[in-house]
Amino acid sequence: MCLAMPARVVEMRDDDQAVVELDGVRKEISVALIEAPRVGDYVIVHVGYALSRLDPEEAAKTLALFAEMQAAGAAA
Amino acid sequence: MKYIDEYRDGDLAKGLASAIAREAKPDCRYHFMEFCGGHTHAIFRYGIQDLLPSNVRMIHGPGCPVCVLPMGRIDGAIHLAKQPGVILASYGDMLRVPGGGRESLLKAKALGADVRMIYSPSDAVALAKAHPDREVVFFAIGFETTTPPTALAIRQAHREGLSNFSVYCNHVLTPSAISSILEAPSVRDLGTVPLDGFIGPAHVSTVIGSQPYDYFAEEYRRPVVIAGFEPLDVLQAILMLIRQVNEGRFEVENEFTRAVTKEGNMKAKTLVAETFEMKRSFEWRGLGLVPYSALAIKRQWAQFDAEARFIVPEFKTEDHKACACGAILRGLKTPADCSLFATACTPEHPIGSCMVSAEGACAAYYTYGRQRRKS
Numbered sequence: 206m207c208l209a210m211p212a213r214v215v216e217m218r219d220d221d222q223a224v225v226e227l228d229g230v231r232k233e234i235s236v237a238l239i240e241a242p243r244v245g246d247y248v249i250v251h252v253g254y255a256l257s258r259l260d261p262e263e264a265a266k267t268l269a270l271f272a273e274m275q276a277a278g279a280a281a
Numbered sequence: 282m283k284y285i286d287e288y289r290d291g292d293l294a295k296g297l298a299s300a301i302a303r304e305a306k307p308d309c310r311y312h313f314m315e316f317c318g319g320h321t322h323a324i325f326r327y328g329i330q331d332l333l334p335s336n337v338r339m340i341h342g343p344g345c346p347v348c349v350l351p352m353g354r355i356d357g358a359i360h361l362a363k364q365p366g367v368i369l370a371s372y373g374d375m376l377r378v379p380g381g382g383r384e385s386l387l388k389a390k391a392l393g394a395d396v397r398m399i400y401s402p403s404d405a406v407a408l409a410k411a412h413p414d415r416e417v418v419f420f421a422i423g424f425e426t427t428t429p430p431t432a433l434a435i436r437q438a439h440r441e442g443l444s445n446f447s448v449y450c451n452h453v454l455t456p457s458a459i460s461s462i463l464e465a466p467s468v469r470d471l472g473t474v475p476l477d478g479f480i481g482p483a484h485v486s487t488v489i490g491s492q493p494y495d496y497f498a499e500e501y502r503r504p505v506v507i508a509g510f511e512p513l514d515v516l517q518a519i520l521m522l523i524r525q526v527n528e529g530r531f532e533v534e535n536e537f538t539r540a541v542t543k544e545g546n547m548k549a550k551t552l553v554a555e556t557f558e559m560k561r562s563f564e565w566r567g568l569g570l571v572p573y574s575a576l577a578i579k580r581q582w583a584q585f586d587a588e589a590r591f592i593v594p595e596f597k598t599e600d601h602k603a604c605a606c607g608a609i610l611r612g613l614k615t616p617a618d619c620s621l622f623a624t625a626c627t628p629e630h631p632i633g634s635c636m637v638s639a640e641g642a643c644a645a646y647y648t649y650g651r652q653r654r655k656s
Contacts, residue, residue, distance in 0.1 A: 209426070209484050211284040211540075228282050235403065238429050238549045247284055249487060249540055252372070252423075253401025254430040256549070257487035257540050259284055264539035268287055271513055274520065275296025 209251035211259050214244050225250060284539070288511030289327075297516040298332040304523050311337045313522050314612055315480040316459060318345030318640025319510040325649040327512035329519075337519065340612040341645075343458055343567060344482060346423045346451075347374045347638035348610060351564045354451055355380035356596035358420045361449055361587060362386060362394040368412060370405035371420040373398045374638045377631060381598030386420075402427075402434035409438065409446035418587045422451040425488045428576065429549035432556035435578070435585045447587040450578050453563065455485050456493045457574035461565070462611060463501045476612070478522040480515065481507035483537055490545025494533045502531045509537040556582060566600070566634055567610030606633035609642050616646040623651055 212225035214236070221237035225248065236242040236255045248255035305311060315321055321341045324330060330339055343349050359380055362369035369386065376387045376398060390396040395415075399405050405419035421431045431448060438446040459479065481494055486507045494505040504525035508518035518536045525532060535541055556579060563575030578586040587593070600607060604626070605619035616622050616635070626632040628644050635641035639648075 211282075213283070235430075235433065237433055238546060238552070240548060249484060251426050251484060252430050253403055254433070256426060256429070256484060257546055260539050264284060267514075267517075267536070267539055271290075271293045271297065271517065274300045274517070275293050277296075277300055 209249050209256065211247050212250050214242060214246045214248060214255075217242065217244060223255070225255075285511065288509065288513045290513065293513055294327075294332065294516060297513060297520060301332075301337065301516065301520050301523060302334050304520065304527065305334045305337050306527060307334075307336065309336060309526070310475075311477050311523060311526060312340055312475050313337070313478045313480060313519060314340040314342045314462070314476050315515070316342040316344040316455065317480075317482045317485070317510070318348070318638065318642075318645075319483060320480055320508065320515055321345070321642050322640045322645050323510050323512055323515050325645040328649070329512060329515055332516065333519065337523070339519075340476065341609070341615075341642040342462065342479075342612060343565065343610040344424070344455065344485075345635070345638050345640045345642075346427070346453065347378060348606065348634040348641045349453065349458070349565045349567065350378070350422055350451055350634065351566045352380050352598035352600060353564065353596035355385070356598055357593045358449055359384055359386060359389050359394075360593060360596075361418050361420075361591060362389050362396050364416070364591060366414075366416050368395045368397055368408055368415050368417045369420060370397045370399045370408055370417060372400075372422065375420060375422060378634055378637045379632065381596060402430045403437065406434050406437050406441070406443065406446060409443045410441065413445060415445060416590075417446050418591075419446070419448045420451070421448045422453075424453060424455050424482070425485045425553075428452045428553050428557065429488060429546075432552045435556055435582055436552075438585060439582075444584070447585050447590050448578060449587040449593070450557070450576060452557065452576040453565070454574050454576070455482055455489070456496070457571050458565065458568065459494075459497055461568045461571045461574070463497070463503070476503060477526050478504040478506070480518045480522070481505045481533070483508060483510045483514070483540070486535075486537065486541040486545065488546050488549050490543050491533050491535045491541055492543050492545070498531045498533050504531045504534070506534045507537050507541055509540070555579075565610075567607035601632050604633040606635045606643070609635050616643040616650075619643070623647055
């Protein structure tokens, strides 16, 4: 039950509700737990609530780190 | 799927695995506990253990809320479900967990109790709104991830003036459980399970932040790396832990920076603090009574507290004698060590809680590891 997924906010609605999309599936969720949600944000959705926003820069840094490790592994 | 597929890349996984193989010293043994069921699931599903050198062992911790809830609390929920006029709303995983006498919420439902499966606490509030003549009780369980949504559901019920909604609160706290594992006599005195480091929770940490783990690093001198739930996240975290051990460091490092900050989600934390208070102690399956490890609804919200509105007896129910869930949750045994595993206890007919939830160590091992072990 702890499985949560990153989904993109595609529409903001009233009462802290928003529509998110993941792989073509759309669902209305609550964004009451995060500050200033916006269309285009990626959020981690759990039991119908966005728990946090994904930081695109940090996500790219982590991927770059993996690639660095891979290169180091191949060189060894 | 963005932010998912790129963290499952097979070539990058091979690169990380060879970096781990290169850096793990052959004369050292590394024992790391992943606290979260989400990590356990990823480790089995993607065969991560197979990518690790034989001296790097993963131990599966108690971070599955379904698995750690003692049978007595399930009996409490069944008792509530049987009260006249009650609709008991629960997350799906909880329905099949056997309580004492092998009864589950699903069986209670078959016998006439009104038990509804919900996906979100707001569904429970919607049920209360739709059935003003009934009492809707939400069976709330979970770690720091599910607690803020429960708090919001209570606020929503209050805002909408619902007098027929209440919460049977079973929310538990991650840091207390980690302390308990590190302080358990079986771990500390007997040294049965040496733990050289922890993979810290992914989604729990989005809420509480990385700061609460500083205590473990300092007090228990164990490294903690917070990691996402995708396979590359887990491999990277293992590599970061190996480096800390090799260098004699014990720090909190964050691999999941794309979603976790040091302070966490302040809005969610404030809401939780305003809605709940610590229970002096709470029983965990496998860990026994753990001080200050669970939350109760604050007195000012008592009208939404099922335990204040109904009489819920304290059920003291012993686990099945042969069930090893307790030892598995403490990392003392693996699923294969249990005599019931894959014989009397299967995901279709679970006896212990570790087999019920998909994130439980036994269910993950049964689904992804069982056949491999035989071959």
